[in-house]
Amino acid sequence: MKFKLIYPRWEKLEGQTTFYLPPHGPVVMAAEIPDDVEVEFTDENVEELVIDGNCDFVGISTMLTTQVKRGWQIADQYRALGKKVIMGGISTMLHAEEAMLHADSVFLGEVEGRLKQVFDDFKKNDLKKIYNFLNKPPDMNLIGPARRDILKKDLYYHKGFRMVDLFHASRGCIYDCYPCAVRYLGGRGFRPRPIDRVVEELSQMDNNRLFIVDNSLALDTQWEKDLFKAMIPLKKKWVSHTIEDKDEVLDLAAQAGAWYVYQAVFDTSDYIKNRIKQYHNYGIAVEGTILLGLDNQTEDDIKRLVDFLLEIELDLAEFTVLAPFPHTKAYSDLLKQGRIFDTDWNHYNAGKVVYHPKHMSADRLQELYQYAWDTFYKDEPQTMKMFNLINTVVSREVADGTYAPRRRDLANESFGKKVITVS
Amino acid sequence: MDINPEFNKYMDRYFDFLGYWESPSRCGLKTIKRKDGKRLAIATEIYRQNPGTAVTEWCAPLATQVLAEQKCNPADFIFIEHTPDMGSKLAFYEETFDLVNFHWDGDKFIDPQWKRLSPPEVDRLLEL
Numbered sequence: 001m002k003f004k005l006i007y008p009r010w011e012k013l014e015g016q017t018t019f020y021l022p023p024h025g026p027v028v029m030a031a032e033i034p035d036d037v038e039v040e041f042t043d044e045n046v047e048e049l050v051i052d053g054n055c056d057f058v059g060i061s062t063m064l065t066t067q068v069k070r071g072w073q074i075a076d077q078y079r080a081l082g083k084k085v086i087m088g089g090i091s092t093m094l095h096a097e098e099a100m101l102h103a104d105s106v107f108l109g110e111v112e113g114r115l116k117q118v119f120d121d122f123k124k125n126d127l128k129k130i131y132n133f134l135n136k137p138p139d140m141n142l143i144g145p146a147r148r149d150i151l152k153k154d155l156y157y158h159k160g161f162r163m164v165d166l167f168h169a170s171r172g173c174i175y176d177c178y179p180c181a182v183r184y185l186g187g188r189g190f191r192p193r194p195i196d197r198v199v200e201e202l203s204q205m206d207n208n209r210l211f212i213v214d215n216s217l218a219l220d221t222q223w224e225k226d227l228f229k230a231m232i233p234l235k236k237k238w239v240s241h242t243i244e245d246k247d248e249v250l251d252l253a254a255q256a257g258a259w260y261v262y263q264a265v266f267d268t269s270d271y272i273k274n275r276i277k278q279y280h281n282y283g284i285a286v287e288g289t290i291l292l293g294l295d296n297q298t299e300d301d302i303k304r305l306v307d308f309l310l311e312i313e314l315d316l317a318e319f320t321v322l323a324p325f326p327h328t329k330a331y332s333d334l335l336k337q338g339r340i341f342d343t344d345w346n347h348y349n350a351g352k353v354v355y356h357p358k359h360m361s362a363d364r365l366q367e368l369y370q371y372a373w374d375t376f377y378k379d380e381p382q383t384m385k386m387f388n389l390i391n392t393v394v395s396r397e398v399a400d401g402t403y404a405p406r407r408r409d410l411a412n413e414s415f416g417k418k419v420i421t422v423s
Numbered sequence: 424m425d426i427n428p429e430f431n432k433y434m435d436r437y438f439d440f441l442g443y444w445e446s447p448s449r450c451g452l453k454t455i456k457r458k459d460g461k462r463l464a465i466a467t468e469i470y471r472q473n474p475g476t477a478v479t480e481w482c483a484p485l486a487t488q489v490l491a492e493q494k495c496n497p498a499d500f501i502f503i504e505h506t507p508d509m510g511s512k513l514a515f516y517e518e519t520f521d522l523v524n525f526h527w528d529g530d531k532f533i534d535p536q537w538k539r540l541s542p543p544e545v546d547r548l549l550e551l
Contacts, residue, residue: 107445132444132445134444134446135447135475176471178515183473183475184448184480185445186479188474293516327477327480329477330515332477332479335479336537337539338537
């Protein structure tokens with residue numbers, strides 16, 4: 001039996017450096033597919049999807065809201081060919097009712113221990129319209145290594161440089177942040193994976209550079225310290241969301257290979273300034289994530305925030321505008337106030353304004369979003385700042401003997417496409 | 424962020440409901456029978472103490488469930504959403520009240536429309 005697993009494409013943000021990372025959801029899902037099923041994976045962001053009858057069953061995995069409409073289109077096309085289609089993933093959960101209009105079956109929740117039933121039902125021609133495991137998290141011991149063998153790894157190189165692989169050490173989050181849907185997704189509460197299982201998976205990964213995609217590692221100090229201690233011998237170099245700013249945690253994180261962290265910068269306070277400085281003191285770089293368009297921001301606030309980012313010497317900055325994703329407090333609040341004017345999910349890419357901001361027009365916020373990108377990267381372009389970060393990690397890898405040289409055979413390719421060079 | 428105990432003025436008890444995809448969910452609830460005979464319900468979002476669906480997202484089915492419990496006429500039912508002050512420095516966790524108007528389709532509330540109320544306006548609605 002052949003299962004065609006698809007990760008739909010989405011339109012990248014205009015004017016930003018485009019890169020593609022190997023997706024995480026599909027490889028976690030694939031680890032739970034029964035052994036007797038052949039899996040063929042297509043990441044439509046880096047390769048062409050050929051929709052034909054050469055499969056028995058189709059799975060569509062979506063992460064982003066801006067991906068769902070393309071996912072539904074693919075589902076419709078396969079169903080027109082008489083193929084059964086199941087959809088799952090974060091944004092399928094956020095848009096489950098709409099997904100049900102396009103797929104034969106929708107999977108809600110986390111897959112561990114649950115996919116055998118789905119495939120058995122498919123074989124019996126008894127696929128359920130919905131497999132609902134929301135708020136029923138699996139035993140964390142069941143989460144084994146993801147199946148990265150389904151990825152066509154050569155497609156995730158840029159001019160011979162390999163992109164990071166995605167990895168997770170925990171699920172859930174204790175917080176309920178304004179723009180985040182983790183509560184609806186069943187993520188309430190922090191669920192760390194057993195550290196020996198984490199180390200088992202990390203030690204099997206052939207990529208030395210990782211992005212640990214956990215919502216936050218800063219939710220259980222002892223687990224965080226134990227995790228970093230266990231990671232030190234592996235010599236991985238990694239990117240993650242926030243880690244705690246306690247000295248003993250940062251020291252262990254640095255020893256464990258912390259390369260840079262994403263840090264939300266929401267104001268111009270000394271708290272933020274000191275936190276960035278503290279990361280830097282331990283050799284950990286910082287990519288600021290800056291959400292624009294919140295109700296407490298005026299035009300002057302946004303301009304002041306951009307100046308502040310330059311002053312605190314952030315290594316990278318990523319600007320987004322608030323996107324009121326379904327099942328977030330942001331969505332609830334803006335819906336109540338009748339401020340959402342655009343419900344085309346393709347526009348929910350965090351780069352397009354889809355609601356009326358409180359202190360300015362939507363057009364003005366759109367301009368300020370561009371202003372923020374342009375101003376922050378005026379003196380040193382984004383590619384140069386990224387190059388600096390890569391140089392840092394390369395020198396560390398050379399020092400500890402983990403450096404993998406650039407692939408010469410892929411030097412003229414970027415994410416599976418020939419690079420056009422101008423002489 | 425813990426719930427500000429001051430909001431107890433608008434909440435007498437917890438109310439359990441099944442939210443999206445039958446997710447076990449919980450809110451705060453105060454119901455009173457007003458002097459004019461109308462039933463007024465205040466549903467409070469309790470954030471981290473709510474394991475499932477938010478009040479705003481589920482307000483129409485939630486109001487329908489509260490109405491059934493209160494055994495009153497839909498035309499005599501007033502439903503208010505309350506989000507308590509979470510003591511956060513972020514403005515979107517301040518206390519808010521919204522009067523929710525629905526359309527009654529014969530067996531359930533649908534089409535919620537929200538109207539922001541000030542605390543004194545809520546207190547006046549409680550006293551009528």
